[in-house]
Every structure is written in C-alpha cells, then in structure tokens.
Amino acid sequence: MKTAIITGASSGLGKEFVRQIHDVFPQIEEYWLIARREDHLQALSVPGVVLRVLPLDLTSDAYLSRLQEELSAQKPDVQLLINCAGCGYLGNFHESALQEQCRMLDLNIRALSCVTHAVLPFMAEGGRILNISSIASFVPNVRMTVYSATKAYVSFFSRGLHEELKPRRISVTAVCPGPMDTEFIQTGRIKGYSKTFDTLPYCIPHKVVRGALKAAKKRRAVYTPKFFYKLYRVLSGLIPHAILLHLAKT
C-alpha cells in the first residue's frame, strides 16, 4: 500500500501534516501515525485514507525493533516519511536537567536518524523525506545550545542524505520554521522566559505545512517559511557567527 509515515503526529505541526498530506499527495492510501499519546492519534481521521496508529516512545529502547517488526510484516510502499517529532528546552546547559538535555539528543538526532534508516529499505524510487529542523539550525542559540545543535544536525543530515539518495531518486527536504504557537513552546518553558521568542514573528503551522509539502513535491533540499527567516538564513551564511550569536541568544 502507498504509505506515509509521520512521527510526532499527535499534535502541532505533525497533526497538521496529517490533515494536509492528501491535498498534495492524494495517491497515498495509508498513513502510519507515530507518537506516545495513543488517544490523540486515535482521534485523527482523514476521509479516504487508512490510518495506522503506532503509539511509540521514540526515546525508549523498544521502539526501533517494534517499528522494524511492523515494517517487515506490512511491507509498505513508503512514498513519504515525515520526521516531525522533536522537543526543545530553554535554559543554560549547565543549569538544566541532564535528562531533558539528553531527551533532545535522543529524539531530535538519534530517533530521527534511526527511523529514517529503518524506513529507507521500504522506500522505492521517487520517495520523499521531510525532516523538521528549525531556524535554530542556522546559528548557535545561546540558552538553547543543545536544541540548536540538534537542529544543525538535522539540517546537515538532511542536506547530505539528499545528495546520497539522488541515485535512488529519493529527495530529502529540511524544513526550517521560526517559532510557532504549539505545545513545543509550553513543554520547553519558552513563552514569557525569552525576550527573543517573545519578539520574533511567529510562523503559522498550517502555512508552514502547506509550504513544506509543496517544497517536498518539488524535491527542494531546504524550505524556510516567511521572508524574515529566509533573509536570516541568507545572512547566517554571510555574517560571522561570532557576531550573530549575540542577536540569536534566546
């Protein structure tokens, strides 16, 4: 069955992807929805599409073998993989809980890479991968140092993989949104605690998703929503990071 796999499908951007995939990729017949909150995943529905709920904790030891078993059993024809699950916590590294710092590494880097590795054997020529990175990947963000480093990994990983997979005609798009009003902001204890976050223009999740799906359709390597952040991306390649670091402090 022509399949899309979406991690982080239970809320925010991931949930919005579930709503909009059909508009851009109507040929996809089945979506696999991955996140921890099974009730949130069960509540989703898309007319004409089969939804398979996989309640997995992507920071656990067991999730990968569970996903591999499911892939081997179902042998899906994966046309679209959206790695959306992610988290970010505000605070100085040395003053923050180690568990939260490690959670960012496990989810944003390790799980994204492992899920991609597990899914690739089931992705035929013409497949597409969307990795949700961030504007935090452009310049190190002081007070979100680990988060921005994980997103730099996501952007670099995506760019490299995009080239590696060209012979298989599989494209990888790194999506780099600015702040969005999702659970991410509450979970990361960000709102009200960061002048930068409180003054930056917010991106609207449904517009980000629309643009990201269109960018994936065109097989673009990077998609940055909003003119303001497109400009920031260009400047981050021109101005020394030693200068930008101070402006990008969260």
Ligand SMILES: NC(=O)c1ccc[n+]([C@@H]2O[C@H](COP(=O)([O-])OP(=O)(O)OC[C@H]3O[C@@H](n4cnc5c(N)ncnc54)[C@H](OP(=O)(O)O)[C@@H]3O)[C@@H](O)[C@H]2O)c1
């Ligand atoms: N919101 C922003 O300001 C912003 C800006 C730039 C980039 N991003 C990126 O956008 C992506 C989506 O975030 P969002 O804004 O939509 O936030 P969100 O609403 O908090 O969504 C995060 C998703 O990840 C899932 N998740 C968290 N921990 C998990 C785990 N251990 N195992 C499996 N799934 C897990 C959550 O589901 P469960 O809790 O049910 O597991 C949820 O579906 C993230 O990669 C984030 O880094 C966000």
